[in-house]
Amino acid sequence: MSAWAEWAARFMPHLMLAPIALPLLTATLTLLMREERQRAKLTLNIASTALGLVVAVALLRWSNQASAPTGMGVYLQGNWAAPFGIVLVLDRLSALMLVLTSAIALCAVVFAGTRWHRAGVHFHTLFQLQLMGLAGAFLTGDLFNLFVFFEIMLAASYGLLLHGSGRARVQSGLHYIAINLAASSLFLIGSSMLYGITGTLNMADLARSVPLVLQQDIGLLHAAAAILATAFLIKAAVWPLNFWLVPAYGAAAAPVGALFAVMTKVGVYTLLRLWTLMFGAEAGASALFGGAWLIGAGMLTMAFGGIGMWSSQRPVHLAGFAAVVSSGTVLAAVGFGQNHLTAALLYYLPGSTMGIAALFLLADLVERWRTDGTPLLADDGNEAPFLTPELVPRPGLNLDDEEEVLVGRAIPAAAALLGLAWLVCTLVIAGLPPLSGFVGKFAMLSALLNPLGLGSSAGLRPGAAGWGLLALMITTGLLSLLALTRTGIRHFWAASERLAPRLHVLEGLPVAALLLGCVALTLRAEPVLRFTEAAATALHAPGTYIRAVLETRPTPTPPAPAAPAAAPDGAPSTGSAS
Structure with a gap:
């Protein structure tokens, strides 16, 4: 065993x-x-x-080590065995989501360092609590613990969305809070019903119990799963439950919007995790339950998002509808239950999410450039006093003339950098060659056209739904291309009389890093696709997950030191030190 393997086996859990x-x-x-x-x-x-990003990369490497083909790590909290104790479970999928979240979070907080973190109070505390909730949701192996981390994540997101105050932000924030409170209620109801039917909330134990449910209880089981899925579909921004997303994300501060690009993927991740565990091919009478509904809901969401992008004018709204299109694409692909298609969507997911996060940051820079040198309207309708170019806030923010100047040096040729970044975002989101959006969509189209390929798992045959998804991927890509190109022309080519933007290093660096991540996914497409293929194969063979969780035994407690022997009356007692 290599030194890395020995160290990993001892400390990585x-x-x-x-x-x-x-x-x-x-x-x-x-x-x-x-x-x-x-x-x-x-x-x-x-x-x-x-540091969290470094840890996530280390966990990703550990989950993909050659000596452990299952890529599973199980940590028993409190040293209690499952299903009685709450466990943390790491596999390739959860490790991938941790790396994606940490990478986007690092870029978002660096961008926020220019000025956004000063727009309100407790930004950094809320930001870290948001990361805690996201990481817990990706790692937990227990449904109730998932609810706890969901609430931590949502509570922090309420504060982050309202960060900076302003009428638009408060109004959108109240809608966001109301819909998520309803989703939390559905989460509790669905979880309670599942516990009443199966007697457990451990995900692996749930997967083991579903095939054993009595015939007369299968209808109740499906109803409980549908209620629970509705809570996750709200977070995944599925139509018609996504009316809140674009106004809320559009009103949020730019770094918060970039981090929220991961939030919709939490719902997608949870649905993928629970659906493959509970309703995979080994679930007996419940096998592939709800797959057709996921396909239909995902396709309607794609259509809604594509039309929304086509009808939008503001860059931040384009980013919000792009998140809707991405979420719908992934959900529709999940519903087929094919491992090759799942592998392709797992490649598409990080690239599209980073592209959307970069677009949220770019939207703020472009909007600020558009309003430089012009008076802004405050919330009360009165014109705000003239602000220097680097201090122009977006309307409705709690920033004033006393705000400190932006951190870092100004970047020369800022307009060219913004234009190039917009072009790369367009290629990634629209799915055009040669970047990762095209590779991911092409891989999904190949899986749809060849559903019976070598190593394909049992799932729904594409049929008419497959052709519909294929057509929608092409159509939404075209609509995204036209919408982003139209907005780019208006803001870059038709702005010849506008002053050059003042872009600072801490603003340009996060955008460049996110887009370079998309480029790296393209250059390393082959090993990344091998990784996602292994992750998808494990997802569609849940027996590995079930055995890894339920067969992990607690660490034996070291024996207590022996008590010294009692000495006879009148004799001095002796003892030994261990």
Whole structure:
């Protein structure tokens, strides 16, 4: 065994706690610091998020090690065996989502360091609690624990969405809070019904129990699963439950919108995880239950998002509808239950999410450039005093003339950098060659056209639904291309009389990093697709997951030291030290 394998076998299971414990510790420290110490809070936030990214990459490497083909890691919290104890489970899918979340979070917090973190209070605490909730949702192997992390994530997102105040933000935030409270209620109802039917909330134990459900209880089981799925579909922004997304994400601060690009993927991840576990090919009478509904809902969501992009004018609304299209595409592909199609969507998911996050950041820069040198309207309808170009806030924000100047040096040729970044975002989101959006869509189209290929798992045959998804992927790609190109022309080519934008390093660097991530996915497409193929194969063979969780035994407790022997009356007692 190599030195890496020995070290990994001993310490890596404990490292699974770090994505949850590290943000919790950082949030506590930033909460205890005075609000005036913004620079220290920002430094701590960036350092913690960067360390979290390093940990996520290490966990990704561990999940993909050659010596463990199943790519599974199980941590028994409190040293209690499942299903009685709550477990953390790491596999290739959860590791991929951790890396994606950490990468986008690092870019978002660096971007926020220019000015957005000063728009309100407790930004850094809320940001880290958001990361804690996301990491916990990806790692937990228990349904009730998933609910706890969902609530942590949502509570933090409420504060982040309202960060900076303003009428539009408060109005959209109230809608966002109301719909998510309803989703939480459905989550509790569905979980309670599942517990009443199966007697467990451990995900692996649920998967083992579903095929054993009595025939007369199968209808109740399906009803409970449908209620639970509705809660996740709300988070995944499925039509018609996605009316809240574009106004809420559009009103949020730019770095918050970029981080929220991952939020819709939490619902997608949870549906993919639970559906393949509970209703896979081994689920007996419940096999592939709800697959047709996922396909239909995903396709309607794609159509809604494509039409929304075509009808939008503001860049931030384009980013919101692009998130809807991406979520719908992934959900529709999940519903077929084919491992090759799942592998392709797992490749498409990180690239599209990074492209959407970059577009949220770009939208803020483009909007600021458009309003430079012109008076802004405050919430009360009165014109705000003239602000210098680098200090122009978006309407409705709690920023004023006293706001500090942007951090970092200005970047020369900023307009060219913005234009190039917009072009790359367009290629990724529309799915045009040669970037990762095209590779992911092409892989999904290949899986749809060749459903009976070598190593294909049992699932729904594409048929008319497959041809419909194929047509929608091409159509939404075309609509995205036209919408983004039209907006790019208006903001870049038709802006000849506008002053050159002032773009700072801490603003340009996160956008460039996210788009370089999409380029890296393209250059490393072959090994990444091998990784996603292994992840999809494990998802569609849930027996591996079930055995790994339920057969992991607690660590034996070391024996207590023996008590010294009692000495006879009158004799001195003796003992030995171990």
